[in-house]
Amino acid sequence: MPTPKKLALYVAAGALTAALASTPALAEQRPATDQQPVAEQQPAAEQQPVAEHPRHTEGRVTARGGLKLRDKPTRSSRIIRVEPYGATVHIFCKTTGDHVEGNNHWYLLTDGTWAWGSAQYIVPRDGHSPRWC
Structure with missing residues (x-):
């Protein structure tokens, strides 16, 4: 279950994606595929470990x-x-x-x-x- 903050971010991200797709100048620059660009990953040596925390x-x-x-x-x-x-x-x-x-x-x-x-x-x-x- 996402927190209210995360839920607001998901909604904002969806609205931004829809706005960008509906802008003609920006829509022409987008590739014709349905795939979203993947964010560049840091090399494994530079990634910070994420501390696992129990859900409950x-x-x-x-x-x-x-x-x-x-x-x-x-x-x-x-x-x-x-x-x-x-x-x-x-x-x-x-x-x-x-x-x-x-x-x-x-x-x-x-x-x-x-x-x-x-x-x-x-x-x-x-x-x-x-x-x-």
Whole structure:
């Protein structure tokens, strides 16, 4: 699922391609094939390694009375559901939001519905730190 930023880039790229194709002077200069030009690649020795990051990180709920999951990373936003103590949740990414007992990180969870939970009460498993949203 692309992020809203990526989705906006895809839409902008499609609009630009359509605009260029409809411009007569530029359309005449384009090759008659359907293939798009390939960007020049750097030699393998100069390419920077890309750090792989897991798509989802598992976490465990540590809130004794259960964790309230919300529609925004704020304490005043609507509660969507409550996850019980010890439940395993799937963390998609993290962001900053309201402070909860000194911690302003919130995790976007993907368990059935997309909901935000305070990182104060979720411990990521296997030492993985969730990626930033």
